[in-house]
Amino acid sequence: MAAVRCVDLCKTYRQGDQDIKALDHVSIEIEPGGFVCLSAPSGGGKTTLLNAIGGLDMPDSGEVWVADRRIDQLSKGALAELRLSSIGFVFQAYNLIPVLTARENIEFVMQVQGVPAAERAKKSMAILEEVGLKGLEDRRPAEMSGGQQQRVAVARAIVSRPALVLADEPTANLDSKTSDELMTLFTELNEHHNTTFVIATHDQRVMGYAKRLIRMLDGRIVDDIEQHAA
Amino acid sequence: MRMLPVLTRLAWRYLWRNHRRTIIMVSAISIGVWAMIFMTALSRGMVDQMIEDGVSALPGHVQVHNKQFLDDPSVSNRILISDAELSRTFDSADFKAWASRVKVPAVISSEYESRGVTLLGIDPVAERAFGYLSYDEVEGRFLEGVDDNSIVIGRKLADKLETNVGKRVVLMSQDPENEIADRGFRVVGLFNSDVPGYEDGNVFVGKKAAQKMLRIGDTTTELVFLGDSYRNVEPTYDRVVASIDGTLDVKRWYEVATYLGSLLKVMDGFVMIWMIVIFLALSFGLVNTLVMAVFERVREIGLMLALGMKPSHILGQIIIESMLLLSVGLAIGNVLSWATIQPLRGGIDISIVAQGMEMMGAASVLYPRLYVSDMILANVIVLSLGFLASLSPAWRASRYEPVEAITKVG
Numbered sequence: 001m002a003a004v005r006c007v008d009l010c011k012t013y014r015q016g017d018q019d020i021k022a023l024d025h026v027s028i029e030i031e032p033g034g035f036v037c038l039s040a041p042s043g044g045g046k047t048t049l050l051n052a053i054g055g056l057d058m059p060d061s062g063e064v065w066v067a068d069r070r071i072d073q074l075s076k077g078a079l080a081e082l083r084l085s086s087i088g089f090v091f092q093a094y095n096l097i098p099v100l101t102a103r104e105n106i107e108f109v110m111q112v113q114g115v116p117a118a119e120r121a122k123k124s125m126a127i128l129e130e131v132g133l134k135g136l137e138d139r140r141p142a143e144m145s146g147g148q149q150q151r152v153a154v155a156r157a158i159v160s161r162p163a164l165v166l167a168d169e170p171t172a173n174l175d176s177k178t179s180d181e182l183m184t185l186f187t188e189l190n191e192h193h194n195t196t197f198v199i200a201t202h203d204q205r206v207m208g209y210a211k212r213l214i215r216m217l218d219g220r221i222v223d224d225i226e227q228h229a230a
Numbered sequence: 231m232r233m234l235p236v237l238t239r240l241a242w243r244y245l246w247r248n249h250r251r252t253i254i255m256v257s258a259i260s261i262g263v264w265a266m267i268f269m270t271a272l273s274r275g276m277v278d279q280m281i282e283d284g285v286s287a288l289p290g291h292v293q294v295h296n297k298q299f300l301d302d303p304s305v306s307n308r309i310l311i312s313d314a315e316l317s318r319t320f321d322s323a324d325f326k327a328w329a330s331r332v333k334v335p336a337v338i339s340s341e342y343e344s345r346g347v348t349l350l351g352i353d354p355v356a357e358r359a360f361g362y363l364s365y366d367e368v369e370g371r372f373l374e375g376v377d378d379n380s381i382v383i384g385r386k387l388a389d390k391l392e393t394n395v396g397k398r399v400v401l402m403s404q405d406p407e408n409e410i411a412d413r414g415f416r417v418v419g420l421f422n423s424d425v426p427g428y429e430d431g432n433v434f435v436g437k438k439a440a441q442k443m444l445r446i447g448d449t450t451t452e453l454v455f456l457g458d459s460y461r462n463v464e465p466t467y468d469r470v471v472a473s474i475d476g477t478l479d480v481k482r483w484y485e486v487a488t489y490l491g492s493l494l495k496v497m498d499g500f501v502m503i504w505m506i507v508i509f510l511a512l513s514f515g516l517v518n519t520l521v522m523a524v525f526e527r528v529r530e531i532g533l534m535l536a537l538g539m540k541p542s543h544i545l546g547q548i549i550i551e552s553m554l555l556l557s558v559g560l561a562i563g564n565v566l567s568w569a570t571i572q573p574l575r576g577g578i579d580i581s582i583v584a585q586g587m588e589m590m591g592a593a594s595v596l597y598p599r600l601y602v603s604d605m606i607l608a609n610v611i612v613l614s615l616g617f618l619a620s621l622s623p624a625w626r627a628s629r630y631e632p633v634e635a636i637t638k639v640g
Contacts, residue, residue, distance in 0.1 A: 051633050054536070056536055056632050056633040056636075057631075057633045076540075076541060077540050077541070077542075080535065080538050080539065080540045081538070081540075083536065083538040084539075089536055089537060091533070091536075091636065095533070097240070097530055098530065099240065100243065108236070109537055111236045112236065112538055112543070114232050156537075
């Protein structure tokens with residue numbers, strides 16, 4: 001059973017008078033425990049593909065399967081349930097809820113999942129330590145640096161141990177040192193917990209960490225190579 | 231319900247994220263609620279006073295007559311039960327107060343003028359509790375008992391008759407045989423009344439003197455009973471109905487004085503309309519605040535949806551935000567109105583506009599009446615209409631597509 005399977009995905013956006021093909025008959029299969037980078041120049045379709053896999057955006061045609069479940073025909077509520085239970089998201093920016101503290105942001109998903117308060121507290125404190133943010137739990141996003149915010153977002157994405165983590169340009173706003181730390185964290189989680197990672201990026205350093213690199217151009221997959229992680 | 235704590239926390243935090251806007255909106259709600267309750271208390275005070283004066287001028291919360299009496303208020307249509315039997319029935323029944331009286335139309339004449347009046351033959355001791363006259367404030371003296379052969383009239387009537395304390399007047403009416411029944415009385419007292427028409431329309435004599443003049447033995451035309459409040463006459467009414475036979479006509483005050491009864495209903499309607507109008511003015515601000523609050527966090531709403539929150543959770547969060555905003559405004563508005571009304575319970579002098587108020591049947595001192603039921607009504611109206619007003623922005627927020635909301639610029 002594949003962690004992610006996309007079959008012949010197509011997605012066209014209308015921009016002014018032009019039709020932009022964001023996905024052009026894209027088919028991929030990602031095994032559980034995979035560590036995949038989607039690489040493309042801006043407008044190449046990587047974010048669209050990531051959003052389709054996460055159920056945030058619906059393809060015009062084709063099929064999207066997460067684990068053994070076809071998700072492109074699910075209702076909004078069912079998609080929300082799927083994202084809540086099985087998928088962790090890390091976005092490029094606007095990742096955190098600004099009125100909540102770091103710890104509350106991390107606990108947010110668990111709270112929506114209905115995890116008891118004591119367990120939430122235990123898990124959130126443990127993950128804060130794991131991502132190197134112990135002592136910053138009561139800070140709000142505005143009181144943290146970009147790197148710290150991104151680590152909180154990562155902590156939130158992985159705290160419930162989802163089978164799949166989708167990250168869209170997770171290092172875009174980070175310096176190289178923080179980027180390396182973040183990618184090391186992803187790698188460890190991938191190896192120790194067998195979490196599947198799909199990362200959309202055009203950062204060469206990030207690509208270096210991936211076990212598999214999928215290059216896209218104009219909505220099509222132009223290259224799909226297995227590689228040894230850095 | 232599981233989501234309630236997290237939605238409430240988010241709503242509360244978002245509310246105070248833009249604290250200046252929230253403070254302005256809370257202030258507007260507080261002032262609106264204060265205006266609702268304060269103006270209602272003033273209106274209630276005025277109408278209560280008009281009704282209480284009117285009821286005390288009737289007087290009595292529950293009245294019993296012969297079934298034909300209200301159509302033809304003559305002694306022919308009197309209650310054919312003796313005073314002694316009435317006393318046996320009602321003295322032991324533990325009413326707050328009750329009295330039997332002779333009440334018929336009559337003509338009063340002095341040596342100069344004649345006027346049509348209502349003759350009231352009363353037991354001044356039994357009637358004291360009804361409070362329609364302050365006996366101590368009567369110029370001269372009030373009646374001393376049922377056997378008192380004197381007459382007490384209003385100051386205005388005395389002026390019209392050009393008579394005064396110590397002079398004699400003649401009362402004339404009809405006996406049960408429709409024969410003229412008349413008798414001379416000496417004026418022993420002049421009373422004043424704030425109730426329009428009361429001073430020049432009513433004269434008081436001892437009950438037995440009236441019975442003797444009208445040749446009706448020891449029967450009367452009207453029984454009156456006092457309850458705890460004019461708003462709560464049902465218990466008294468039920469007990470009176472249970473105490474007498476069905477040949478008599480038992481009526482609540484508002485069935486006798488239909489004008490006063492309808493005034494009460496009009497007042498209830500006015501209060502409701504007043505509150506809704508104020509809320510409608512407030513609702514523009516409320517909806518605007520919520521729309522702005524939603525608009526400025528579209529991306530965050532998208533993020534929450536992406537993380538697995540359902541649209542219904544977003545809907546709930548915005549509605550809770552609205553309810554919290556209204557609740558804070560309501561709490562302050564309630565306290566503010568109570569704190570404003572309490573010091574004014576002793577009365578507000580409105581003599582500067584008293585002449586106009588008198589035309590409406592109101593007195594020159596206004597006593598605000600703060601009813602818990604009015605406060606509850608104001609709170610219920612604000613919360614329920616606020617809920618409806620917040621549905622539109624909440625619905626709009628819940629309909630965002632996560633991916634579009636997250637990528638929204640600006």
